[in-house]
Amino acid sequence: MSIANTPQALLGMKPEEIAAVFAELGQPAFRAKQLVEWVFAKRAASFDEMTNLPKATREALATRFVTRSMQIAKVTGSADTTRKFLLKLHDGRYVETVLIPANPALYGGKSDRRTLCVSSQVGCAYDCKFCASGLAGFTRNLTAGEIVEQIVQVEAHAGERVDNLVFMGMGEPLANYSNVTKAIEILNADWGIGIGARHMTVSTSGLAPQIKKLADFPLQIRLAISLHGATDEVREKIMPVNRKHNLAELFEALEDWNARRKQFLTFEFILIENINDSLDQARVLAKRARGVNAKVNLIPYNTVEGLPWVRPSEPQQDAFLDVLTKAGVTATLRREKGHDIAAACGQLRLKQETELGIIESPIPAKRITIGAGG
Ligand code: SF4
DSSP states (O other), rough: OOOGGOOGGGGGGGHHHHHHHHTTTTOOOOHHHHHHIIIIIOOOSGGGGGHHHHHHHHHHHHEESOOOOOOEEEEETTTTSOEEEEETTSEEEEEEEEOOOTTSSSTTOOOOOOOOEOEEEOOSSSSTOOOOOTTTTTTEEOOOOHHHHHHHHHHHHSOOOOOEEEEOOSSOOGGHHHHHHHHHHHHHHHHTTOOOOGGEEEESOOOHHHHHHTTTSSOOOOEEEEEOOOSSHHHHOOOOOHHHHHHHHHHHHHHHHHHHOSOOHHHEEETTTTTTTTTHHOOOOOOOOHHHHHHEEEOOOOOOTTTTOOOOOOOHHHHHHHHHHHHTTTTOOOOOOSSSSTTTTTTHHHHHHHTTTTTTTOSGGGGOOOOOOO
16 A cells, blocks of 8 residues: 555544534534544544544544554563564564663653654665664655554553653654644644643754744744764765765754754764764864853764674773763763664664565665664
């Protein structure tokens, strides 16, 4: 089934869109409100549950809309560790969503937050060299409904509410701008999923023009940058996107963001031995972070057998961190592997789609290590 002939997902619709449907059906406005309540507050998974709507209305709705558009195909991990959900989409493709238990080091900084790392695209066009999501290229954008449904599916399965969201799963969220921002509006709304805007972080590989656009977005979401290199020469080895939007352009957009928004920025920086872990890089990074008031999350690379890149030694990681903190930059170093945000996000989907023959095995498969999404 192509995305074009898919019934529309109610989870991706705003009340005014639902009201327009009811007006078209010649139904009173209060029926639209009832439907919004079934979809979001009551999380109805089928039209049969919507008992206060007339049967004929439910049947009419069922010909055009769906309450759910994906299924959980696989879950790995357990309740007290990071859990990865492989979700099968209506067109047979897969995405991943990662539920991270309370961890004080993560975004938001409080220990009782359950964080969900969501995907925004099937595949990714940006080919960051540490990431599984980009290995088989870009397939398609997720719809707003598919983004919202990741939260709904995981909450129903886990039996708990998610209170922190990071757009760090598969895909570059700012390359799917309209669907991602619509999903954020639905996720934030009182009539919708009700997650505070300050508890949502969009992580980008550095699409400078879209960062400028996002600075006008009214909700007070947070922004994280997958930086991974403090100079163009180093960053280009890790992130090909830097050839299109170099650091000068990126930092101009970040200064613009700072001038218009109050939220702190976060830089994600995967430390890779002899690639970006020199103290010179640390010094340049410190200067850049101070310049735009950014916090830095250092993530030691997970070494994979057969690959040239290596995790730096712990003394080197500590020395790098030390340069940042002595320069007055707020920085964290996350050593624990299991809790790395979006750890290896994209791997499950890649394995599943390769096994099913949906995509050809992207070589070198062993390159897969950690996805920082976006
Ligand atoms: S890190 Fe993000 S932008 Fe880069 S390839 Fe992976 S999903 Fe795409």
